[in-house]
Amino acid sequence: MENQFFLNAGVSPTPHPLHFEPSPPPSSMPSWQSLSPTMGIQPTVLNCASGQTQDCFYNPSWDKSTDHAHHRQFDSSALSSLVSSLAAASSNPNNMSNENFIIRELVGKLGAIGSSDEIPHPLAVASSYMNNGNSSTNTSCYTTPLSSPPKVHCLVNEKLANSGGKSMALNSSVAEFSTDPGFAERAAKFSCFGSRSFSDRSVQLRVNNAELAQRSAPVMEHGKLPRVSSSPLLKTLGSQMGTPENKNSAYQEQEKMEVTNSQEESTISEQTPNGETGVKTSQDVNSRKRKASSKGKAKETSNSINPTKGVEVSDDSNSKRSKTNEGEGNENGTVKVEEESKALDGKQNKSNSKPPEPPKDYIHVRARRGQATDSHSLAERVRREKISERMKLLQDLVPGCNKVTGKALMLDEIINYVQSLQRQVEFLSMKLASVNTRMDLSIESLTSKDVFQSNNSLATHPNPIFPLDSSAPAFYGHQPQQNPVIHNNIPNRTVSHCSVDPLDTSLCQNLGMQLSPLNGFNEGSSQFPLAFSEDDLNTIVQMGFGQTVNRKTPIQSPSFNGSNNVPQMKVEL
Amino acid sequence: MASFDSSDSETLREQSNHKKRRKIGHHTAADHNSAAAAVPWRSDAEQRIYSRRLVEALRRTPLSPARPRAAGQVRETADRVLAVAARGRTRWSRAILARRRKLWTHHEKAKKAPRNGLKRTTERTNRLPAVQKKTRVLSRLVPGCQKISFPNLLEEAMDYISALEMQVRAMSAIAELLSAAEPRRPESPAAR
Numbered sequence: 001m002e003n004q005f006f007l008n009a010g011v012s013p014t015p016h017p018l019h020f021e022p023s024p025p026p027s028s029m030p031s032w033q034s035l036s037p038t039m040g041i042q043p044t045v046l047n048c049a050s051g052q053t054q055d056c057f058y059n060p061s062w063d064k065s066t067d068h069a070h071h072r073q074f075d076s077s078a079l080s081s082l083v084s085s086l087a088a089a090s091s092n093p094n095n096m097s098n099e100n101f102i103i104r105e106l107v108g109k110l111g112a113i114g115s116s117d118e119i120p121h122p123l124a125v126a127s128s129y130m131n132n133g134n135s136s137t138n139t140s141c142y143t144t145p146l147s148s149p150p151k152v153h154c155l156v157n158e159k160l161a162n163s164g165g166k167s168m169a170l171n172s173s174v175a176e177f178s179t180d181p182g183f184a185e186r187a188a189k190f191s192c193f194g195s196r197s198f199s200d201r202s203v204q205l206r207v208n209n210a211e212l213a214q215r216s217a218p219v220m221e222h223g224k225l226p227r228v229s230s231s232p233l234l235k236t237l238g239s240q241m242g243t244p245e246n247k248n249s250a251y252q253e254q255e256k257m258e259v260t261n262s263q264e265e266s267t268i269s270e271q272t273p274n275g276e277t278g279v280k281t282s283q284d285v286n287s288r289k290r291k292a293s294s295k296g297k298a299k300e301t302s303n304s305i306n307p308t309k310g311v312e313v314s315d316d317s318n319s320k321r322s323k324t325n326e327g328e329g330n331e332n333g334t335v336k337v338e339e340e341s342k343a344l345d346g347k348q349n350k351s352n353s354k355p356p357e358p359p360k361d362y363i364h365v366r367a368r369r370g371q372a373t374d375s376h377s378l379a380e381r382v383r384r385e386k387i388s389e390r391m392k393l394l395q396d397l398v399p400g401c402n403k404v405t406g407k408a409l410m411l412d413e414i415i416n417y418v419q420s421l422q423r424q425v426e427f428l429s430m431k432l433a434s435v436n437t438r439m440d441l442s443i444e445s446l447t448s449k450d451v452f453q454s455n456n457s458l459a460t461h462p463n464p465i466f467p468l469d470s471s472a473p474a475f476y477g478h479q480p481q482q483n484p485v486i487h488n489n490i491p492n493r494t495v496s497h498c499s500v501d502p503l504d505t506s507l508c509q510n511l512g513m514q515l516s517p518l519n520g521f522n523e524g525s526s527q528f529p530l531a532f533s534e535d536d537l538n539t540i541v542q543m544g545f546g547q548t549v550n551r552k553t554p555i556q557s558p559s560f561n562g563s564n565n566v567p568q569m570k571v572e573l
Numbered sequence: 574m575a576s577f578d579s580s581d582s583e584t585l586r587e588q589s590n591h592k593k594r595r596k597i598g599h600h601t602a603a604d605h606n607s608a609a610a611a612v613p614w615r616s617d618a619e620q621r622i623y624s625r626r627l628v629e630a631l632r633r634t635p636l637s638p639a640r641p642r643a644a645g646q647v648r649e650t651a652d653r654v655l656a657v658a659a660r661g662r663t664r665w666s667r668a669i670l671a672r673r674r675k676l677w678t679h680h681e682k683a684k685k686a687p688r689n690g691l692k693r694t695t696e697r698t699n700r701l702p703a704v705q706k707k708t709r710v711l712s713r714l715v716p717g718c719q720k721i722s723f724p725n726l727l728e729e730a731m732d733y734i735s736a737l738e739m740q741v742r743a744m745s746a747i748a749e750l751l752s753a754a755e756p757r758r759p760e761s762p763a764a765r
Contacts, residue, residue, distance in 0.1 A: 383724070390727035397734050411707035414730060418714045421737040426644070428744040429651055433643035435751040436631060 615735060619658065624743040627654045649673075655740050663732045664725075668717020 371377070391410055395401040398417045404410055630650045637643050652669050659666030701709075711726060712718045715733045718726050 386724045387727065390724055390731065394727060394731055394734075397731060408703045408707060411704060411711060414734075415707060415711050415714060418711070418730065418734060418737070421734065421741060422714070424741045425651065425737065425744065426648055428741065428748055429648035430644035431748045432631065432651075432744060432751070433647040435748060436647070437638065437643060 615739065620739050620743050620746075623654060623658050623739060624747055626657070627651055627743065628747065630654050651740060651744060655736055659732070659736060663736075664718055664721065664729050665716045665733045666736075672716070 371381075387407075391407065394414055395404075395410065398413050401410060401413045404413055627650065630653070631647065634646055634650055637646065653673070656666035656669035661667055661670075708723055708726065711730060712721070715726070715729050718729050721729065
């Protein structure tokens, strides 16, 4: 049973958070149940969660009632299940309140996991979280694990600190944290490692926060994670964490957040060696890049701003390099600016050291190496990038622009091209107008049977003619309105025209197509003269462009001439 | 006219010089249109759709006998159908469709307004840097883009160029086919 849990946790990281859900439930369900007696809050939370997510997800498990004596293993699985539930809940971005519940649940669970023999504590913690405002209890919960050296408590401390620090950090980050499928794996790993490694560094909250931050970093890489603003809970939690720790952890979190570790496993492995040196990792972070495209959504003011921005990065859901926000310029733009930039350690540290700075800008741009970093120049650069990007696209559009460089000359070319196109349209419209008038004049001749020199027989059958034409518009999916007469004429007329074959093919296609009722025909008959020309045009147009479409049916142009065609066409119709 | 699809009826309405309901009333798109909008203009399907609609619209236009008028009418029809094909996502398309309405409401008044300030504006514009002058020219070329920002103007110009190219292709094809069909017709009366 325990192995199953571990396996489940191990499987979790790779799949998408949403996919993660189905895997753990079968075995993690019992863990819910096992914990429920210990933690009375669980059922409520579970209810909330299940209400959100697919009910079948959780309900069947509730039927099973399995008691598990070993809380530790189940705790890890509970963690995974928690994460899954959180993921499921977070997949429903609308239910933020439920997510709050779940977050608290998770936090409580974390407390429970570490101290299997101190269940009341996590319970108290969880309940306090649930109540959302019992600062004394919370602080006490935090302090007790911190002060206790034993590995169990260290583990608890870690988890609590992680959860607390995380909650401190960001509102949305918690949601992301919860949706992190790798979290369960990490949790499992932590329990696997035995808290030996943890005890070395567990005492320091900073380290924990760093790890948490690192863990949260990959979370942010995930694909669009919902921005859950469980701010009230988080803020209270954050405040409860204690201010001094907050600051330090915030700094480190900011630094950690910038780590672009798309692999959660890598973060875990990194945590162990880097846990102690928060500063060192910050520099490593600086060398990494992250694309930040915040649209100004998560404007969490309080403690951590940079992490907030880092969270907004999650929008990209890329494992690409991302850029940290400068945290300075107020650039309001909706376009993400990807710049090749080298990290400026100094600049980054500077921005990291200003947590209280509110994130006003929407685009997070990193200044290039050796370039000005003030907000104005950054905004200028963004604007210039936009313009140059569009100019490049225009260059592709406008022929002969490749050699031209510079905005003025490019604009010249563009203007010339647009003018030439407009002139062409003018000329063609003149031509069409003249052709149309001529068509009008000669349209009456079309109505006569004599016009259809080779299709006299068809001409005698006005009814069958209609279906033919109706198929033409059906080609486009529109209602047919034209007369099939034109179709008959087309092969004749266009025999010399190169488009005969396409004409024939498309004609056959038309025949095969669904024909609309003869409504259009009535209308068309009233406009017979014009209709002819237009139908002709339509079919011709089809032919002209019909190369791509239906060329399947072979066409016998002579067949069109015969009247036997008509019934055939009808049948096809 | 139940058989006509909405576009036909719309063009029909447009051609009738009555106040019409704007078919494209749903577009609330911002001016920042995605560059991807330029791509659909190049597709064959788009061209076919456009040609068909143009043909239908042309059929319904009461063509005046005078050549220039008819050409202008055809041009306007073509532009309108093109704007319709843009589905209201671009500024120029909306401006083109709004042209007609403005004509009805304002008629000639709107045309007189800019004339007075022409001299002054030309003097002022001469002092501007070259890029800005050209930007102004371009904004005049692209319908409805008089007062938008430069990057947006470029965006609109991109889409407009693609649309124009498609329009030229479609119209030239139609004209060619029609003119190819033409020579036979004179024969028929003779054959009669």
